[in-house]
Amino acid sequence: MALLQVNDIHVYYGSIHAVKGVSFEVNQGEVVTLIGANGAGKSTVLNTVSGLLHPRMGSVEFEGHDLKGVAPHKVVSHGLAQVPEGRRIFLQMSVEENLEMGAFTQDRSTIAPGIADVYERFPRLKERRRQIAGTLSGGEQQMLAMGRALMSKPKLLMLDEPSMGLAPILVEQIFDIIKELHAAGTTILLVEQNAQAALAVADRAYVMETGTITLSGTGAELMASDQVQKAYLGG
Amino acid sequence: MSFLNNVITGISLGSIYAIIALGYTMVYGIAKMLNFAHGDVIMVGAYVCFFATGSFGLHPVVGVLLAMVVCTVLGVVIEGLAYKPLRQAPSLAVLITAIGISWFLQNSAQILWGAAPKVFTPVVSGGLSLFGGQLNISYVTILTVVSCLVIMAVLSAFIGKGKMGKAMRACSEDKGAAQLMGINVNSTISMTFAIGSALAAIAGVLMCSAYPTLMPTTGSLPGIKAFTAAVFGGIGSVPGAFVGGLLLGIIEIFAKAYISTDLSDAIVFLALIVVLLVKPSGLLGKYVPEKV
Numbered sequence: 001m002a003l004l005q006v007n008d009i010h011v012y013y014g015s016i017h018a019v020k021g022v023s024f025e026v027n028q029g030e031v032v033t034l035i036g037a038n039g040a041g042k043s044t045v046l047n048t049v050s051g052l053l054h055p056r057m058g059s060v061e062f063e064g065h066d067l068k069g070v071a072p073h074k075v076v077s078h079g080l081a082q083v084p085e086g087r088r089i090f091l092q093m094s095v096e097e098n099l100e101m102g103a104f105t106q107d108r109s110t111i112a113p114g115i116a117d118v119y120e121r122f123p124r125l126k127e128r129r130r131q132i133a134g135t136l137s138g139g140e141q142q143m144l145a146m147g148r149a150l151m152s153k154p155k156l157l158m159l160d161e162p163s164m165g166l167a168p169i170l171v172e173q174i175f176d177i178i179k180e181l182h183a184a185g186t187t188i189l190l191v192e193q194n195a196q197a198a199l200a201v202a203d204r205a206y207v208m209e210t211g212t213i214t215l216s217g218t219g220a221e222l223m224a225s226d227q228v229q230k231a232y233l234g235g
Numbered sequence: 236m237s238f239l240n241n242v243i244t245g246i247s248l249g250s251i252y253a254i255i256a257l258g259y260t261m262v263y264g265i266a267k268m269l270n271f272a273h274g275d276v277i278m279v280g281a282y283v284c285f286f287a288t289g290s291f292g293l294h295p296v297v298g299v300l301l302a303m304v305v306c307t308v309l310g311v312v313i314e315g316l317a318y319k320p321l322r323q324a325p326s327l328a329v330l331i332t333a334i335g336i337s338w339f340l341q342n343s344a345q346i347l348w349g350a351a352p353k354v355f356t357p358v359v360s361g362g363l364s365l366f367g368g369q370l371n372i373s374y375v376t377i378l379t380v381v382s383c384l385v386i387m388a389v390l391s392a393f394i395g396k397g398k399m400g401k402a403m404r405a406c407s408e409d410k411g412a413a414q415l416m417g418i419n420v421n422s423t424i425s426m427t428f429a430i431g432s433a434l435a436a437i438a439g440v441l442m443c444s445a446y447p448t449l450m451p452t453t454g455s456l457p458g459i460k461a462f463t464a465a466v467f468g469g470i471g472s473v474p475g476a477f478v479g480g481l482l483l484g485i486i487e488i489f490a491k492a493y494i495s496t497d498l499s500d501a502i503v504f505l506a507l508i509v510v511l512l513v514k515p516s517g518l519l520g521k522y523v524p525e526k527v
Contacts (some may be wrong), residue, residue, distance in 0.1 A: 031423035050415060076417035088412040101405050104398075152417065222476050 001064055003028050003082075003187055004023050004049065004156055009058030012210065019199040020043045020211040021058070026156060031182045031206050032102075033190040033219070035232060036208035039080050045208075049189075050082045062156070077105045079155035079200060087145040087186050091134035095125055098133050098144055102151030106215040109168040110153075118147035131197075139170035157181065158189045162231070163197060175201055195232035199223045207232075239370055242485065247376040247445065248485020250383035254438040255461030256468070256476035257390065258431030264407040264471035265427045268326065271333040273435060274458015275340035278386060279441040280306045282348055282434030285355055295358035302436040306443065310432025311425050319421065337455070346453035352401060357444035375444045377426025382437060385390045387477050390430075394473060403427060460487075460503065467507050478518055482506075 002025035011019040019041045024214055026032045034042045047053045049060050051072035060067045062078055070078070081102075090098050101113045120127035122143045128136060133144060142162055149157055159178070163171040175197050182201065183186060192198035199205055202219035207228060215227060222228045254276060262270045280302040285297035317336050321329045362373035394400035405413040406423045414420055442457060443449050460483060483503060490502040493499025510518060 022421050052411060053415065071419070072414040073417050073419045076415065082415050084412060084415060090406055090408045090412065093401070093404060097401055097404075101397075101401060101413075101416045101418070104402065148416075224318075 003063060004025060004189065005061040006049065006063065007059045009043050009045070009055035009060065011053055011055050013044075018211055019048070019055075021197060022208070022211070022213055023058075024171075024206050024213060024216070026187060028096055029187055030203045031188045031190060031201055033192055033205045034197040034199050034204040034208055035192055035222075035228075037232075038193060039210075041211045042206040042208050043160055046158050046189070046191055049158065050080060051102060051149055063080070069215035074150065076152050076154075080158065081149040081152045081156070082158040083145045083149045083160060085160040085164065087141050088142055089133045089136075089144050089148065091132070093133055094130055095133055095136070095144055096129045098148050099125075099151050102148035105152060110147055111151075112116065114151050115155070116200055118150060121150075121180070122147050139173065142166065142170070143177070146174075154186075156187045156189060158191070160191045161193060162190070163192065163194045171197060172220075195224075201226075237492075239377065243370075243372055243376060245485035245488035246275060247379045247484070248488060249464075250379045251438055251442045251445070251457070251465045251480075251482035252381050252461045252483050253477045253480025253509065254386060254434050254441070255382050255457060256465040257386070257437075257473065258435050259462050259465040260468075260472060260476040261403075261427050261468055262430050262506075263465070265403055266314075266318065266424050268318065268329045269462070270352065270428075270431075271330070271458070272336035272340060272456035273431065274456075275337050275453070275462070276306050276313075276432050276435040277439035277442065277458065278309060278344060278449075278454035279309060280439035280451050281355065281453060283436070284358070284440045285443070285449055286351060289356060290356070291404045299358065299437065299440050302440055303433045306432040306436035306439075307429045310428040310435070314425055314428040315526070319424075321474060330340075341443060341451045341455070350451060352448045352450040355443035355447040355449045358440055359380065359444070360396075373445075375441070379441045382441060383477075386434060387473075390473060391477055399423070418451075460500075463504065463507050467510055469517030471516070472519045475517055475519035482518075499507070 004026040006022060006024050008021050008023050009019055009020055013185040021043055034045060036042055044053060048055055051067060051070055062080060067075060076191060096115065099115050100111060104113050106114065124140055125144055128140065133141065136144060162174050166174065171194065178188060178190065178201050190198055190202065192209055199219045199222055205217065205219050205222045206213045207222065215222065215225065249377050258273045259270065262268065278491030283302040283305045284298040286302045287293045288295050310478045313336055318329060321332060344436050348522060359374040359378055364371050364373055394403060402423055405416065405418060406420050410420045439454065449476050461480065464479035464483040485502050486506050488498050490499040494502060
């Protein structure tokens with residue numbers, strides 16, 4: 001059984017049909033990526049899985065449970081955490097407070113060890129623990145957003161465009177972190193426009209175009225595919 | 236001595252404004268709306284205390300607690316029935332609804348309790364007389380200032396350190412991200428209205444103890460002034476409400492004492508305009524730029 005199973009979901013914004021029958025699955029321990037151009041519907045899919053949007057048709061199942069009707073603030077207690085597009089950390093709160101918010105649904109006793117784990121993975125955050133998050137650099141903010149999501153001890157970590165707006169060296173750093181998390185056994189669903197980097201870390205990948213999945217395969221297969229080369233990799 | 240008396244009166248009035256302003260600023264901070272019915276919740280709180288202590292002969296402490304309970308329920312019900320369905324609506328629709336609720340409360344009070352002013356019995360009487368009677372401080376004044384300080388201290392600790400207080404700050408910054416953390420945004424907003432309305436009840440009782448005329452429109456002008464205080468200090472900021480309220484009270488009393496009683500309100504609003512021209516976000520208002 002797949003950890004996350006998305007079955008033929010259709011999502012609308014008012015009358016706009018943004019996601020037109022998307023199905024995919026993420027298995028335990030995998031890194032799966034959804035790549036595609038801006039506006040293809042990738043973030044819409046993630047927000048539907050997170051419960052912020054509701055599919056008009058189709059279903060989202062996590063560990064075999066249908067998430068239909070689960071309030072968005074309850075989804076995280078099921079073990080799904082999302083690092084949203086644009087990071088959306090709490091800019092006026094301190095680094096440590098942001099991490100505490102990530103553990104909002106967790107038992108109080110697990111917060112301190114959780115924060116220690118995050119600091120071990122992201123030593124930069126420890127140096128800046130008392131600083132207001134708005135004063136961090138873009139790369140540090142992305143690390144904070146990832147650390148914050150890890151605080152909920154997710155079974156599935158969803159990353160929406162983690163490399164967006166970052167300098168190339170930081171993009172490399174972020175993908176190194178994704179590799180490390182993967183190696184540590186974290187299951188990851190990664191949405192990216194940076195197809196090259198995403199395919200390099202992914203076990204499997206899906207290509208989205210205007211609301212549908214047009215291609216799927218292993219990361220290596222898609223990297224070699226003519227269609228992907230032409231459309232996304234400048235080949 | 237009259238100068239010192241004016242300072243004390245100003246701080247006392249300012250403390251009332253500050254307590255009311257907290258309700259405006261917290262609700263604005265989290266729901267991004269101006270709850271113009273907030274002033275009328277003050278009036279309802281004062282009436283509840285008036286009837287509890289006057290008609291039923293209850294102890295003033297019980298009267299205040301009862302007023303807080305009624306106002307808390309009222310605030311949560313108003314939010315749930317009138318504002319919650321408009322969460323996605325344009326802010327103008329919410330603003331007009333708030334004005335409608337304000338009128339609804341005033342008119343309901345008029346039907347229930349009549350338009351004729353009632354004379355509110357202060358919850359404490361007497362006072363201190365210092366320097367051979369040259370400086371008089373009533374116990375109501377002392378109670379008002381102490382209440383304001385205690386409320387500020389407790390609220391700052393709650394928002395700064397409490398789990399729900401931090402959740403409130405998270406919601407005020409980004410509701411979507413707060414939901415992704417597992418925070419129930421709707422119940423957080425309800426809680427904010429509950430706290431603001433309970434504080435409004437306290438403010439109503441303190442205000443009517445100092446200025447004992449109670450009628451259905453009693454809450455409206457102090458409500459608007461406290462809103463001004465919240466903007467003055469930086470709307471959305473809790474310390475801003477405190478500073479704004481105190482300054483507004485002092486400016487108002489000084490204007491009355493040394494310039495003109497008739498012009499005092501004009502002077503208060505002039506001070507607001509000057510502050511906003513110099514610092515558009517208010518005295519303690521924050522502006523945090525987003526980094527890429």
